[in-house]
Amino acid sequence: MSKHVLIVGASRGIGLGLAKEFKERGWDVTGTERSQSEELHSLDEVAVATLDVTDPSTFSVDGEFDAVIVNAGITGAGHQSSEQATSEEVAEVMMTNAFGPAHLGKKLLPQIKQGGSLSFMSSLMGSIEDSSGGYELYRTSKTAQNMLAKGIAEQDAKQRDIAVLSLHPGWVQTDMGGPNAHITVEESAKGLADVVENASGGYAYVDYTGKALPF
Ligand SMILES: NC(=O)c1ccc[n+]([C@@H]2O[C@H](COP(=O)([O-])OP(=O)(O)OC[C@H]3O[C@@H](n4cnc5c(N)ncnc54)[C@H](OP(=O)(O)O)[C@@H]3O)[C@@H](O)[C@H]2O)c1
Numbered sequence: 001m002s003k004h005v006l007i008v009g010a011s012r013g014i015g016l017g018l019a020k021e022f023k024e025r026g027w028d029v030t031g032t033e034r035s036q037s038e039e040l041h042s043l044d045e046v047a048v049a050t051l052d053v054t055d056p057s058t059f060s061v062d063g064e065f066d067a068v069i070v071n072a073g074i075t076g077a078g079h080q081s082s083e084q085a086t087s088e089e090v091a092e093v094m095m096t097n098a099f100g101p102a103h104l105g106k107k108l109l110p111q112i113k114q115g116g117s118l119s120f121m122s123s124l125m126g127s128i129e130d131s132s133g134g135y136e137l138y139r140t141s142k143t144a145q146n147m148l149a150k151g152i153a154e155q156d157a158k159q160r161d162i163a164v165l166s167l168h169p170g171w172v173q174t175d176m177g178g179p180n181a182h183i184t185v186e187e188s189a190k191g192l193a194d195v196v197e198n199a200s201g202g203y204a205y206v207d208y209t210g211k212a213l214p215f
Pocket residue numbers: 008009010011012013014015033034035051052053054071072073074096121122123124168169170171172173174175176177178181
């Protein structure tokens with residue numbers, strides 16, 4: 001029987017690339033969108049569900065999964081500054097990049113098979129050790145996401161031998177990464193799919209080549 005992956009935020013960019021890559025590898029794929037994504041719907045035999053990571057009333061997806069990848073994310077307000085940030089802007093970026101994904105991940109855990117994996121699309125920009133500052137809204141939301149992911153690994157996933165991963169996809173040519181980014185969606189998705197396929201137990205913060213990253 002084929003393995004089954006759920007990719008949350010598969011309408012475009014890295015999430016759409018992951019849907020294509022897992023499909024090519026023979027996995028059954030379910031991808032989620034917020035609003036209709038023609039590109040996602042055009043992929044053969046990919047199941048599509050509608051989900052917004054900031055809205056728990058949308059958190060129900062049918063299926064049992066070997067791997068769940070919560071990829072959805074935003075940069076947050078353009079100024080990115082703690083001095084200019086409003087409560088609404090902080091809430092939006094934290095809910096979308098950290099608390100929504102953690103809530104969703106916990107909700108989906110019972111649908112992940114024993115020995116499977118739960119991945120969150122993080123960023124090297126969430127690393128405190130690596131940080132040169134700047135991008136304050138985005139960085140802190142991904143740092144918070146890493147903290148929440150480690151907590152899920154320790155408290156919720158361990159018992160069923162489910163691996164929890166915080167993934168850095170590289171600097172990728174997408175709407176978010178921009179045209180000057182270092183790698184294509186295809187290169188990133190191939191590496192990320194290798195990392196997810198090889199995941200086994202525990203928690204790891206790794207990039208798309210499998211390299212461990214500093215917290
Ligand atoms: N590109 C990079 O260089 C880079 C580097 C490090 C980390 N990342 C991370 O990788 C992930 C994907 O990035 P990307 O470059 O592919 O970005 P992107 O092209 O901007 O795509 C973002 C994806 O997230 C979805 N999304 C945003 N808010 C959502 C919400 N509230 N609920 C559900 N889906 C939502 C979008 O759906 P809609 O189409 O509905 O907006 C879209 O599918 C993000 O978590 C990002 O932080 C990217």
